[in-house]
Amino acid sequence: METSSVRKVRLSDGIIRQNAVLMSGLFAGPVIGAASNLQNAVVLCWVFSLVTLISICFCRLLPKKIAFAVRIVLYALIAAAVYVPVIMTARLLFAVETVNGIGLYLTVTVANPLILSKTESRFFLRSPLQMLKDAFGFVLGFDLSCLLVGTLRDILTDNMLWNMRVQLPFQIPSMGRVYGGFILVGVLAGLCRAVYNRRRSSGSEKKEAKQ
Amino acid sequence: MATVFTRMLTAALLGIFIENAAFEHALGVNVLLYTARKKENLIGIFIGVIYVTTLSSMLTCLTDRYFSAWEYYNILIPFIYIFIMAAVYLLTLLAVYKFLPSLFRRVKKYVHLSVFNCAVLGALFVQSNIGGTFASYVGYGLGTGLGFLLAGYLLGAASSRLNSESVPAAFRGMPIMLIYVGVISLALSSFWT
Numbered sequence: 071m072e073t074s075s076v077r078k079v080r081l082s083d084g085i086i087r088q089n090a091v092l093m094s095g096l097f098a099g100p101v102i103g104a105a106s107n108l109q110n111a112v113v114l115c116w117v118f119s120l121v122t123l124i125s126i127c128f129c130r131l132l133p134k135k136i137a138f139a140v141r142i143v144l145y146a147l148i149a150a151a152v153y154v155p156v157i158m159t160a161r162l163l164f165a166v167e168t169v170n171g172i173g174l175y176l177t178v179t180v181a182n183p184l185i186l187s188k189t190e191s192r193f194f195l196r197s198p199l200q201m202l203k204d205a206f207g208f209v210l211g212f213d214l215s216c217l218l219v220g221t222l223r224d225i226l227t228d229n230m231l232w233n234m235r236v237q238l239p240f241q242i243p244s245m246g247r248v249y250g251g252f253i254l255v256g257v258l259a260g261l262c263r264a265v266y267n268r269r270r271s272s273g274s275e276k277k278e279a280k281q
Numbered sequence: 282m283a284t285v286f287t288r289m290l291t292a293a294l295l296g297i298f299i300e301n302a303a304f305e306h307a308l309g310v311n312v313l314l315y316t317a318r319k320k321e322n323l324i325g326i327f328i329g330v331i332y333v334t335t336l337s338s339m340l341t342c343l344t345d346r347y348f349s350a351w352e353y354y355n356i357l358i359p360f361i362y363i364f365i366m367a368a369v370y371l372l373t374l375l376a377v378y379k380f381l382p383s384l385f386r387r388v389k390k391y392v393h394l395s396v397f398n399c400a401v402l403g404a405l406f407v408q409s410n411i412g413g414t415f416a417s418y419v420g421y422g423l424g425t426g427l428g429f430l431l432a433g434y435l436l437g438a439a440s441s442r443l444n445s446e447s448v449p450a451a452f453r454g455m456p457i458m459l460i461y462v463g464v465i466s467l468a469l470s471s472f473w474t
Binding site: 093094095096100102103139142146147151153157158173177180182183244248249250251252253255256257260261263264 | 304305307308310311314355356357358359360362364366367370371374392393397398399401402403406407410450451452455456457458459460461462463464466467470
């Protein structure tokens with residue numbers, strides 16, 4: 071299936087055009103549930119990035135003649151095995167209370183759609199190096215959105231940023247709750263799409279004017 | 282018998298309303314968005330979720346009971362739970378392939394979506410934290426599936442309005458759906474607190 075007809079990989083695809091949180095909502099749930107402050111967001115990014123990138127590399131080694139139904143199971147099992155050393159490093163690097171506090175959302179990173187769906191439909195259609203670049207773009211896109219949401223929620227909820235005071239004339243405590251996360255991510259997604267669509271249409275107008 | 286049924290019912294209500302996977306924990310959002318887009322698969326996917334959460338809950342109850350004292354159990358939970366979900370998935374798929382080949386052909390494209398998703402894995406993990414008897418595990422598994430079905434129904438019912446011309450173009454689809462789920466989540470959580 072590695073064909074030359076597959077479009078050239080661009081990092082911006084995963085970071086902007088198909089961002090897994092703000093553009094497609096492919097893995098928005100953990101960001102909504104866990105990134106209620108910057109510390110949580112950093113831990114989530116660490117675990118998600120490592121689990122996803124390492125699992126995709128290992129999954130690539132599986133023979134393609136294995137039936138799809140079995141391959142999906144093996145992908146999930148590989149991700150769950152990769153999760154073990156990754157969560158151990160997270161416990162060493164970050165506060166154990168933070169890691170345990172968002173344990174539910176760290177656990178579900180093993181069932182993330184980048185490993186279970188995008189591998190088959192996108193990553194494995196490319197050469198290994200191109201695949202890595204593409205996957206890296208998607209992971210970076212997730213991390214940037216997660217950190218943005220974590221930062222905004224940290225500031226809005228407690229007027230704090232990583233335990234430092236940020237002076238604001240107002241506070242929105244409900245931003246720390248799940249429903250606050252849904253509404254904030256929804257608004258950010260709409261704004262991102264509006265900016266992206268405007269830039270795309272102005273880019274195509276410039277192209278037409280040149281022709 | 283009445284006590285068992287009461288425990289099961291309480292756990293099921295907990296899974297449907299108070300600990301709803303989608304509204305309270307934001308789990309399985311991608312599946313909800315997918316089913317709102319492709320309504321023809323909605324029933325199949327949600328029956329799959331209910332089936333897998335219920336059956337897997339029965340098995341995770343046994344592993345939680347016999348292995349939870351083990352030092353590394355918490356770290357290995359995802360692997361053990363994925364293994365259980367995989368066993369349920371493969372055995373069911375094999376049975377459907379053998380006895381209902383026409384159904385197999387219809388569901389094989391999306392059945393993995395209803396098994397390997399954050400809602401199922403997350404629900405098993407939440408139940409493990411809550412603990413309880415075998416009946417409450419089964420009830421919670423069933424309740425989670427039904428709660429997820431409720432979320433899917435509410436999103437599916439509103440999807441035509443959420444994608445209508447009256448919504449600004451940039452917000453149509455996923456952004457407005459997230460805001461809509463947020464509003465329902467707010468309503469539910471303020472109802473219970």
